[in-house]
Amino acid sequence: MDKLIDFIQQPWPWWVSGPLIAYVMFSLLYFGKGFGISTNFKTVCCMLGSCKVSDFFCFNWRDQIWNLMFIGGVIIGGFISSHYLTPDPAVAISQATITDLKAIGIENPGTSYLPAEIFGAENIWSLRSLVFLLGGGFLVGFGTRYANGCTSGHAISGLSNLQYWSLIAVVGFFIGGLVMTHFILPYLIAL
Amino acid sequence: MKHIRFMVMGILFGITLSKGEIISWYRIQEMFRFQSFHMFGVIGSAVVFGIITIQFIKRRRLKDSEGNLISVSTQEPGYARNLIGGTIFGLGWAITGACPGPLFILVGYEGWVFILALVGAILGTFSYGLIEKKLPH
Numbered sequence: 127m128d129k130l131i132d133f134i135q136q137p138w139p140w141w142v143s144g145p146l147i148a149y150v151m152f153s154l155l156y157f158g159k160g161f162g163i164s165t166n167f168k169t170v171c172c173m174l175g176s177c178k179v180s181d182f183f184c185f186n187w188r189d190q191i192w193n194l195m196f197i198g199g200v201i202i203g204g205f206i207s208s209h210y211l212t213p214d215p216a217v218a219i220s221q222a223t224i225t226d227l228k229a230i231g232i233e234n235p236g237t238s239y240l241p242a243e244i245f246g247a248e249n250i251w252s253l254r255s256l257v258f259l260l261g262g263g264f265l266v267g268f269g270t271r272y273a274n275g276c277t278s279g280h281a282i283s284g285l286s287n288l289q290y291w292s293l294i295a296v297v298g299f300f301i302g303g304l305v306m307t308h309f310i311l312p313y314l315i316a317l
Numbered sequence: 318m319k320h321i322r323f324m325v326m327g328i329l330f331g332i333t334l335s336k337g338e339i340i341s342w343y344r345i346q347e348m349f350r351f352q353s354f355h356m357f358g359v360i361g362s363a364v365v366f367g368i369i370t371i372q373f374i375k376r377r378r379l380k381d382s383e384g385n386l387i388s389v390s391t392q393e394p395g396y397a398r399n400l401i402g403g404t405i406f407g408l409g410w411a412i413t414g415a416c417p418g419p420l421f422i423l424v425g426y427e428g429w430v431f432i433l434a435l436v437g438a439i440l441g442t443f444s445y446g447l448i449e450k451k452l453p454h
Contacts, residue, residue, distance in 0.1 A: 143337025203331015204425025263437025286367025298403020
């Protein structure tokens with residue numbers, strides 16, 4: 127049993143995480159549901175009464191209760207991981223990434239899951255942190271609804287179903303990600 | 318509460334993405350710099366297993382737990398919506414280092430700070446709903 131817990135507490139390699147994600151998708155399909163996390167943002171808008179201003183938000187949110195339960199579990203899973211399953215938070219990113227990130231002003235790349243100077247609670251009311259959280263979140267929420275899906279719906283479910291339009295959306299994900307990473311992010315970090 | 322099963326699946330999903338380091342801002346940076354195979358291995362193996370699973374479902378005409386034929390389609394046609402929407406999403410993904418699943422996971426993993434990112438995402442979705450009819454799709 128101790129050996130099993132030791133094993134789980136290590137970082138999981140890609141060939142464990144990837145197939146497990148496919149398994150979660152299959153479990154949802156088996157229970158008659160589609161894997162789509164960003165739909166929950168739309169559901170929250172609907173629950174808060176956005177139907178009054180746009181019929182885009184007019185639907186019966188109760189049909190999505192299963193999905194709200196799913197993301198409730200997702201949050202609990204994150205809590206369990208950080209408190210019980212991750213004694214060493216270091217992330218073994220490549221040396222090239224460490225060098226690149228240091229060059230644009232990240233102090234200790236890879237020593238934890240996230241750069242503390244941006245996402246640490248003590249810095250959170252700085253302009254930079256608000257841009258990263260509120261601004262980044264805004265683009266994620268806007269783009270995912272425009273494209274009608276995020277990584278779970280398009281990259282995982284869509285590509286698995288060999289959907290042409292999901293491939294186009296994933297191409298878009300990478301265009302945006304590459305432009306941000308290589309041309310805009312250094313300026314945001316310098317804020 | 319028959320929905321409890323979805324919460325259990327969510328817990329498995331949250332632990333998998335945490336332990337697989339997919340919620341790490343650094344791993345997303347590494348991916349968009351093509352400096353490691355890790356993230357491509359995660360998404361690639363998920364898709365390979367997903368393709369096999371879905372082909373199996375279709376060929377065997379598998380039914381879900383309520384006896385309905387399982388259908389998968391999640392796409393809406395259109396270059397504008399998928400490319401522009403996808404690009405906006407990608408811009409955000411590289412800033413937060415998290416797509417929607419990891420944004421929720423990070424609320425549990427890191428704490429309340431990421432509620433701000435969720436608020437941003439909900440505002441973004443709300444804004445899309447306001448101007449949806451004026452956008453090219």
